[in-house]
Amino acid sequence: xxxxxxxxxxxxxxxxCKSSEKTTYSPETxxxxxxxxxxxxxxxxLKKSSYLFGTIHMIPKDEFKLSAAxxxxxxxxxxxxxxxxxxxxxxxxxxxxxxxxxxxxxxxTLKDLLTPExxxxxxxxxxxxxxxxxxxxxxxxxxxxxxFSSGEDAGGNPMEGNGDMTSVEMELYRAAKKRDIESAGLxxxxxxxxIFDSIPYEAQAKMLVxxxxxxxxxxxxxxxxxKMLQMYRNQDITAxxxxxxxxxxxxxxxxDVLLNKRNRNWIAVMGRFMKDKPTxxxxxxxxxxxxxxxxxxxxxxxxxxxxxx
Numbered sequence: 001x002x003x004x005x006x007x008x009x010x011x012x013x014x015x016x017c018k019s020s021e022k023t024t025y026s027p028e029t030x031x032x033x034x035x036x037x038x039x040x041x042x043x044x045x046l047k048k049s050s051y052l053f054g055t056i057h058m059i060p061k062d063e064f065k066l067s068a069a070x071x072x073x074x075x076x077x078x079x080x081x082x083x084x085x086x087x088x089x090x091x092x093x094x095x096x097x098x099x100x101x102x103x104x105x106x107x108x109t110l111k112d113l114l115t116p117e118x119x120x121x122x123x124x125x126x127x128x129x130x131x132x133x134x135x136x137x138x139x140x141x142x143x144x145x146x147x148f149s150s151g152e153d154a155g156g157n158p159m160e161g162n163g164d165m166t167s168v169e170m171e172l173y174r175a176a177k178k179r180d181i182e183s184a185g186l187x188x189x190x191x192x193x194x195i196f197d198s199i200p201y202e203a204q205a206k207m208l209v210x211x212x213x214x215x216x217x218x219x220x221x222x223x224x225x226x227k228m229l230q231m232y233r234n235q236d237i238t239a240x241x242x243x244x245x246x247x248x249x250x251x252x253x254x255x256d257v258l259l260n261k262r263n264r265n266w267i268a269v270m271g272r273f274m275k276d277k278p279t280x281x282x283x284x285x286x287x288x289x290x291x292x293x294x295x296x297x298x299x300x301x302x303x304x305x306x307x308x309x
Contacts (some may be wrong), residue, residue: 022302028091032295035235036307038070039295041274043304048184050274052078052294052305054240055168056232062164063233064171069308074172077181078278081273085185086173094189101193102143104201110137110144115204123210127163141204142196145211153247184273185268186283193263199254235277237289242284261294267297 032039036176037054066074074080088094111119126133129148136144147263176183196204214224226242231239245255266283273279285296300304 013267023304025299030296030299032237032289032293032305032307034307034309035234035237036289036309037072037232037237038067038308039288040073040306040308041303044302044307046274046303048278049076050270050281051308052281052283052298053172054235054237054288055172055282056164056229056285059168059229059232060120060164061166063229064166064168066152073308074175074280075179076278078277079182079184079273079279080172080176081184081186081270081279081281081284082169082173083186084189085294087153087183088185088189090138090173093187098143098189098193101184101190103138105138106136107203108203110141110208113141113202114209118205118209122209122212131173140196141201141208143193143198144191145204145208148208148212157285162200171280176280181280184279186269186281187262195257198257203254205300218249234286235291237285237295240286241289245290259287263287263292263294266294267301270294270298271301 021043039052040049040050041052053070053073057277097177110122114122123133123137125148126136126268131147214228216223228240228243231243241259245259270279270281273281283294290296295305
């Protein structure tokens with residue numbers, strides 16, 4: 001259930017406007033086509049520019065690198081805002097509170113939701129991860145997906161990562177702490193848990209299986225994760241968005257609640273943050289592209305959003 005996106009800098013329909021005024025894009029230039037992870041946000045009443053950066057939740061540690069422009073954008077920011085505040089996600093009390101909401105009611109387990117073949121497949125992945133089935137197979141499948149995608153074995157802090165993998169969010173959070181930049185979130189962990197509860201467990205279980213199969217290689221010798229990482233290297237946010245919302249991910253029926261609605265909710269929060277102080281927004285790259293992505297939505301609100309290539 002993983003994928004990424006972009007290509008050419010759109011011409012603005014309104015030319016020569018003052019930087020603080022609203023920017024009007026023609027309909028054909030609203031949706032971004034550039035291959036870029038870093039975007040500069042200006043105009044629409046902003047005194048200083050903010051930045052939007054696309055992240056990926058799993059990447060080999062030796063591949064994590066940021067461009068000079070991205071480091072400069074981070075250094076100029078007074079706040080770093082993630083999907084969920086990383087300070088909240090690394091707090092033990094928050095993690096403990098989430099765990100109390102992570103289990104399906106009524107004694108329901110993954111075995112009740114999956115075919116025998118898929119259940120054995122998930123159990124095998126749990127064994128490889130070091131997750132004791134007696135406890136973890138009672139988890140809501142989408143919460144369990146986050147355990148698998150954390151890059152951490154059982155017993156470790158899922159936000160820290162281990163082995164050869166890391167998360168871009170965690171690396172950015174560490175960099176922000178070193179620079180004494182405050183962190184914030186566009187939504188809360190409790191809100192994300194509520195999203196999980198709005199999706200039937202059977203559908204969540206399907207997404208879990210598809211997500212785990214994405215790490216297995218196909219006839220070409222590549223896994224879906226390999227393909228997603230290549231899209232990320234190419235900064236192809238359009239392809240990532242298409243991959244995430246594709247039927248094979250199991251997400252297509254819930255794209256609005258998992259992606260589009262969240263994107264729409266973020267725009268007002270981003271506006272408040274940017275008017276308060278220059279902010280570096282770090283969200284999953286799959287949220288950036290497409291007509292319902294964050295770049296297009298910000299442009300519709302009158303912000304000038306430009307790819308930093």
